[in-house]
Amino acid sequence: MRSGVRHRDAAESSTGLTEREARWACSLVPQLGGVALQGFVSTFGSVAAALRASPDALRRVAGIGPATVEAMGRFPWVRRLRQDQARAAEAGLTVVVWGDAEYPARLHAIASAPPVLYVRGRWEPEDEPAVAIVGSRRATAYGEEMARELARELGRRGLTIVSGLARGIDAAAHRGALEVGVRTVAVLGSGLDRIYPPEHEGLAADVAGSGALLSEFPLGTAPLRLHFPRRNRIISGLSLGVVVVEAGVESGALITAHHALEQGREVFAVPGRVHARYSEGCHRLIKAGAKLVESWEDVFAELVPNLKRRRRGRPAGPPPPDLTPDERRIYDLLADGPLHIDALIVHSGWGGGRAASVLVGLEMKGAIRQLQGKVFERKDGG
Numbered sequence: 001m002r003s004g005v006r007h008r009d010a011a012e013s014s015t016g017l018t019e020r021e022a023r024w025a026c027s028l029v030p031q032l033g034g035v036a037l038q039g040f041v042s043t044f045g046s047v048a049a050a051l052r053a054s055p056d057a058l059r060r061v062a063g064i065g066p067a068t069v070e071a072m073g074r075f076p077w078v079r080r081l082r083q084d085q086a087r088a089a090e091a092g093l094t095v096v097v098w099g100d101a102e103y104p105a106r107l108h109a110i111a112s113a114p115p116v117l118y119v120r121g122r123w124e125p126e127d128e129p130a131v132a133i134v135g136s137r138r139a140t141a142y143g144e145e146m147a148r149e150l151a152r153e154l155g156r157r158g159l160t161i162v163s164g165l166a167r168g169i170d171a172a173a174h175r176g177a178l179e180v181g182v183r184t185v186a187v188l189g190s191g192l193d194r195i196y197p198p199e200h201e202g203l204a205a206d207v208a209g210s211g212a213l214l215s216e217f218p219l220g221t222a223p224l225r226l227h228f229p230r231r232n233r234i235i236s237g238l239s240l241g242v243v244v245v246e247a248g249v250e251s252g253a254l255i256t257a258h259h260a261l262e263q264g265r266e267v268f269a270v271p272g273r274v275h276a277r278y279s280e281g282c283h284r285l286i287k288a289g290a291k292l293v294e295s296w297e298d299v300f301a302e303l304v305p306n307l308k309r310r311r312r313g314r315p316a317g318p319p320p321p322d323l324t325p326d327e328r329r330i331y332d333l334l335a336d337g338p339l340h341i342d343a344l345i346v347h348s349g350w351g352g353g354r355a356a357s358v359l360v361g362l363e364m365k366g367a368i369r370q371l372q373g374k375v376f377e378r379k380d381g382g
Contacts, residue, residue, distance in 0.1 A: 017077060022047040023097050025081040027115035028218065031068040034113045037098060039063060051077070087219045093192060094119040104128065107237040110263050114216035114234060120192050121212035127183060130160040131299065132235045132260075134253040135169025135245035136278055143246035143278065144172035146270055150243060151176030151184070153296035157377070158337055159303070160185060160211065162238050164231060165200055169245045169253070174207055183211040187234045189227035191215060196223035232256040233263075240303050241266030243293060247281030254281050257290070266302055268293045297371045304338060304375055320367045326358045331367055331378065338377035 017025060026032045026040075026047055039061040040050035050058065055069045088095050096102050096117045105128055107113055117123075131154055133147050151161045151173040161177040163170040165186040177184035186207045188196070192215050195201045204213055216234065217227065232255045236242050242260040244267070247253040257267050269290040272279030286292050293299055319331055333339065333347050345355045359376060362368040368376050 017048060017051070017081065019046050019048045020097050020099070021081055022051055022077075023099060023115050024084070024095065025077050027216065028080050028084060029071060029075050031071045032115075034098065034115055035063055035111060036061070036068075037115045038111065038113070084218050088118060091193065091219060092120075093219075094122070096123070104238055106130075106239070107234065110233070110237045112233055113237065116216060118192050118215050118218065119212050121208035121210075123185065123212045123214065124183070127160040127185060127211070127238075129158055129303075130162045130185065130239045131303065132162040132239040132242040132256065133169065133173035133245060134163055134232075134235065134242060134247075134256050136247050136251055136253065137166050137168040137170075138278070139168035139172065139246050140272075140278060143169055143270075143272070147172035147245045148176030148179070150245070150293075150296050150299065152180045152182075154299060155182030155184070156180055157296075157300055159240075159300075162187065162235055164189070164228075164235055165195070165204060165207070165213075166252075167197055167200075171200060171203060173245075174203060178206055178210055181210070185211045185238065186213050187231050187238070188213060188215040188217070188223075189231035190223035191217050191219040191221035193219045194221060194223055228252055229255050233259040236260040236263055236265055239265060241268060241299065243268040243270070243299055244282055244285060244290070245270045246272060246278045247285075248277050249280045249284065251281050254285070257285055266291065268299055268302075270294075300338075301371055301375060304340070304371075320365055322365065323367065324358075324361070326354070327362050327365070327367070330355070330358050330362060334368060334376060334378045338371060338375050341374045341376065344376065 023037060026037050037047060040047045043061050044050045044053055058064055058069045096119060098108065098113055098115050104123060133150055135143060135147065147169045155161050155177045161173055161184040163173040163186060165188060174184050174186060184207055186204065190196050192213055195204045207213060232252060236256050236259040242257055242265060244253045244257055260267050267285060267290040269282040269285040270293045271282060271286060291298065291302060323331060329348060330344060333344060345352055348355055363370060366379060368378050370376055
């Protein structure tokens with residue numbers, strides 16, 4: 001059970017708000033956020049109880065000072081919440097509150113998880129195995145093509161592609177996923193009615209149709225510069241790992257990578273030309289221990305233990321006609337997605353030598369391919 005969620009609607013604050021409503025309303029107070037919300041739950045058992053607490057008791061919560069307590073006392077909780085509820089409903093948005101069953105599980109676990117996510121489209125349970133692809137807004141043609149290729153190939157293998165809808169690398173990653181019909185999610189640094197950059201309104205609509213647009217900011221919130229570092233922690237928080245394709249030393253993509261490290265996520269970087277400004281950030285990440293990426297296989301091999309076995313994107317074609325019974329058995333085991341050779345040995349019930357021999361035969365017939373780390377997949381996925 002997450003943070004007392006099952007009894008949240010039974011406990012009401014002095015304002016008459018249920019626990020879920022109190023958590024939603026917290027997101028509308030500028031001085032509060034995910035850390036404060038979790039502090040309230042830890043200290044008082046619920047946010048509704050925190051709203052009944054005395055100023056002295058509130059100040060005992062880590063990070064809650066006198067100015068914040070005063071702001072909470074002045075805040076028109078019910079009126080602002082009802083206004084936000086009405087706007088979200090009129091716009092057709094889904095609102096997911098921290099603690100809801102629909103809240104992304106991986107994001108829920110970070111210390112600064114946003115109290116609320118406004119959603120256009122839909123976040124699905126199948127999106128939990130996600131990878132973020134981020135980088136410079138001033139991307140080169142090489143960088144954009146790398147981002148598209150990574151998004152296409154990783155998306156086909158069961159990963160949802162997460163990025164920030166920005167110009168350059170972010171947009172290329174979303175477009176790569178859309179090209180092969182796999183899910184992609186964009187996290188905005190503004191309200192969902194304030195698409196930024198404005199020329200990406202069409203792209204945003206396509207992303208919402210093939211995945212989701214997410215924001216912690218209520219409708220009407222402008223895309224202010226200070227919002228984007230906050231947005232970046234959500235991008236990494238949703239993901240198993242973050243791939244930085246191109247980045248200068250002051251790029252926001254490096255902030256996303258920093259959040260990823262703090263959250264225990266994998267960090268990957270694509271190398272570029274030596275001395276090129278757009279490569280400096282990636283090269284620094286690699287020197288600091290980020291995994292060097294030359295192809296999608298470098299990312300996939302690292303993340304594959306965390307993936308559910310499924311294939312997405314374009315439908316599979318018919319099996320090759322000349323497979324032996326043993327080859328057909330291994331080929332069928334790979335129908336739902338890539339598997340490590342050890343898993344194939346277990347599922348087939350064979351010894352290692354027999355399995356390896358069959359795999360070689362399938363590779364020679366062009367029916368499967370070997371990825372890094374002795375992981376195998378069928379070639380019929382696109």
